[in-house]
Amino acid sequence: xxxxxxxxxxxxxxxxxxxxxxxxxxxxxxxxxxxxxxxxxxxxxxxxxxxxxxxxxxxxxxxxxxxxxxxxxxxxxxxxxxxxxxxxxxxxxxxxxxxxxxxxxxxxxxxxxxxxxxxxxxxxxxxxxxxxxxxxxxxxxxxxxxxxxxxxxxxxxxxxxxxxxxxxxxxxxxxxxxxxxxxxxxxxxxxxxxxxxxxxxxxxxxxxxxxxxxxxxxxxxxxxxxxxxxxxxxxxxxxxxxxxxxxxxxxxxxxxxxxxxxxxxxxxxxxxxxxxxxxxxxxxxxxxxxxxxxxxxxxxxxxxxxxxxxxxxxxxxxxxxxxxxxxxxxxxxxxxxxxxxxxxxxxxxxxxxxxxxxxxxxxxxxxxxxxxxxxxxxxxxxxxxxxxxxxxxxxxxxxxxxxxxxxxx
Numbered sequence: 165x166x167x168x169x170x171x172x173x174x175x176x177x178x179x180x181x182x183x184x185x186x187x188x189x190x191x192x193x194x195x196x197x198x199x200x201x202x203x204x205x206x207x208x209x210x211x212x213x214x215x216x217x218x219x220x221x222x223x224x225x226x227x228x229x230x231x232x233x234x235x236x237x238x239x240x241x242x243x244x245x246x247x248x249x250x251x252x253x254x255x256x257x258x259x260x261x262x263x264x265x266x267x268x269x270x271x272x273x274x275x276x277x278x279x280x281x282x283x284x285x286x287x288x289x290x291x292x293x294x295x296x297x298x299x300x301x302x303x304x305x306x307x308x309x310x311x312x313x314x315x316x317x318x319x320x321x322x323x324x325x326x327x328x329x330x331x332x333x334x335x336x337x338x339x340x341x342x343x344x345x346x347x348x349x350x351x352x353x354x355x356x357x358x359x360x361x362x363x364x365x366x367x368x369x370x371x372x373x374x375x376x377x378x379x380x381x382x383x384x385x386x387x388x389x390x391x392x393x394x395x396x397x398x399x400x401x402x403x404x405x406x407x408x409x410x411x412x413x414x415x416x417x418x419x420x421x422x423x424x425x426x427x428x429x430x431x432x433x434x435x436x437x438x439x440x441x442x443x444x445x446x447x448x449x450x451x452x453x454x455x456x457x458x459x460x461x462x463x464x465x466x467x468x469x470x471x472x473x474x475x476x477x478x479x480x481x482x483x484x485x486x487x488x489x490x491x492x493x494x495x496x497x498x499x500x501x502x503x504x505x506x507x508x509x510x511x512x513x514x515x516x517x518x519x520x521x522x523x524x525x526x527x528x529x530x531x532x533x534x535x536x537x538x539x540x541x542x543x544x545x546x547x548x549x550x551x552x553x554x555x556x557x558x559x560x561x562x563x564x565x566x567x568x569x570x571x572x573x
Contacts, residue, residue: 167246167456173482175249178558181549187573188566192252195245197221201291203269205284208277215271215284219292221301222248222264225568228299229265230255230506232306232335233288235313239268243456247306247477251506254499256561258538260510265301267292273308285313289320296321298331298517304509305335307455311347315340331516334509343512345527346505351385352528353504354475354496355393356535358449361471361496364543367448375399375445375469377406378453379428382475382502384419386451391415395449399442403454405429408437408445443467452479459484467493474498480554489552497554499561500535500542507534 172193179189199219207213218241221229231251244266252264269288273281295301305314314336321332330341338344345352362369374395376383379402387397396412404427407413413434421431429436443450443459444466452458453475459467464484472488472495474480480488480495488495508531515521522530546556 166242167478168242168249170457170478170482171246171249174554174558175562177482178555178562181551181555182559182562184562185566185570188562188569191225191569192223192249192562192565195220195222195248196224197295198241198245199292199295200241201288203284203287203291205280205287207280215269217267217269217288217291218244219267219295219301219303220244220248220265221295222266223252223565224263225565225572226252226256227260227262229301230260230262230304230509231265231267232304233267233269233309234306235269235271235273235284235308237270237272239270244268250477250499252565253558253561254503254506255510256564257499257542257557258503258507258534259564260507260534262302262506262510265303266306267303268306281313282316285316286320289317290324293321293324296332298329298513302331302509302513303333304506309335311335311337311342331513334512334516336512341512341516343508343515343527344522344524345531346508346512347381348385348389349508349527349531350382350475350502350505351389353507353531353535354382354386354451354473354501355389356504356532357496357501357539358390358471358473359393360536360539361473361494364539365470365494367470370394371396372448373398373412373446374449374451375442375447376451376453377401377439377442377458377479378451378476379418379422380453382505383451383453384422386453386475387413387415388419398447399437399445400428401439401442401454402428406437406439406442407431407434408442409434440466445469449473452476454479457481459488461487464488465491467491469493471496474501477502485552485554495553496539497557499557500538500553503538504531504535507531 248266450469461483464487
C-alpha cells in the first residue's frame with residue numbers, strides 16, 4: 165500500500181468535487197523539489213556508515229516549506245512525498261502561511277549512541293543546508309526525532325551561517341528557542357477539535373469511551389487530556405502491546421508504569437488484547453496515534469466508534485475511508501486533527517524571528533483560535549458537498565492554495 169498513491173487519490177477526489185483549477189491541480193500532482201543525500205557518519209567504533217536521506221519540498225504557494233524529519237528504518241521516498249503533500253494541506257487547513265515539506269533518514273535511531281545520533285543530526289544539516297533556512301524551509305521533529313536533535317541541528321546551521329539562526333527548525337528545547345506548549349501541541353490541538361466534534365454531534369460530554377492506538381508523545385498526552393476532562397479511556401496500545409479495561413484505565417498510573425517498564429504491557433487490572441480487537445471495541449472515540457495505513461478495507465467494517473480522530477499521519481486508507489463514511493463514522497482527518505503540532509511550530513518560528521517569546525497561556529489561546537474555526541470551516545464544507553471530512557478538509561485547503569497560486573501568477 166503506497167502512501168503517495170493514497171495522497172494523490174485524495175487530491176483527485178477533492179479536485180473533482182470542487183472543480184479545482186487545472187493548473188493548480190497539475191502543480192500539486194508532483195513535488196516542487198526532491199532533495200536526496202547520502203550522509204556519512206563516523207561511528208563510535210571508528211567505522212563509517214552511510215545513511216540515505218531525503219528532503220521533499222512539495223508546495224510553497226502559501227509560504228516557506230514546513231514539515232518534520234523522521235529517523236526510521238522504513239523511511240522511503242514515496243512516504244516522504246506523501247507526508248510533504250499532507251503538510252501543504254495541513255498548513256492551509258489551519259490557515260498558516262506556509263507550504264509543505266518533509267524529511268526522512270533511513271536509520272534505526274535506537275541502534276545509535278547519543279554521540280552517533282548527534283553526528284547524524286549535524287551531517288543532515290550540512291547536506292541540506294543549501295535548501296533549508298528560516299525563510300526557505302523550516303524542519304521540525306517527527307517519528308524518532310526529538311527536541312535535542314532539533315537543538316543540534318539549529319546549532320549546526322547557526323555555526324555554518326556564522327550567526328544565531330534559531331528559526332531554521334522548530335520543536336527545539338525551551339532553553340534554546342523552543343515555544344511553550346510545543347511538546348503537547350499535537351494532542352492539545354486534537355483535543356480542541358474533538359471537543360468541538362462531540363458538541364457538533366450532540367454526544368454527552370462526560371464518560372465517553374475512548375480507545376487509543378499509540379502511547380508515545382501524541383497518544384499519551386491525548387490520553388492525559390481526555391482523562392482529566394472526564395473521558396473513560398478503556399484501551400491503549402503501544403508498539404509492543406495493547407491493553408483493555410472496561411472500567412477505564414487510570415492514565416496517570418499507566419504513564420508511570422510505561423516509564424518504569426517501557427511498555428503498557430502488564431498494567432495491573434488490564435487484560436491484553438490484540439490491535440484488531442482494540443479497533444473493534446464498542447467505544448465512542450477511536451484515536452489512531454501510531455503509523456500510517458493502520459485502518460484498511462480489512463478492518464474498517466469492524467470499527468464501531470462514532471468518531472475516529474486521526475492523531476497519526478495517514479492512518480486510514482482511501483478504501484477504509486469509504487467504508488467508514490458509509491457506516492456513518494465521523495473521521496476527523498489527520499490534516500486537521502494533528503495540526504496542533506505544526507500550528508505551534510509556526511508560533512515558535514514567529515517567536516524566533518521576532519525574538520519575542522509568549523507565555524503558555526498565550527500559546528494555548530492562539531492554538532484554540534486556530535483549531536476551532538478550522539473545524540467549523542471543514543464541517544460546513546462537508547455538509548455543503550455531502551462528503552467525508554477528509555475530502556472536506558482537502559477542498560478547504562485546496563481552495564486556499566489555489567487562491568495563493570493564482571495571486572502569484
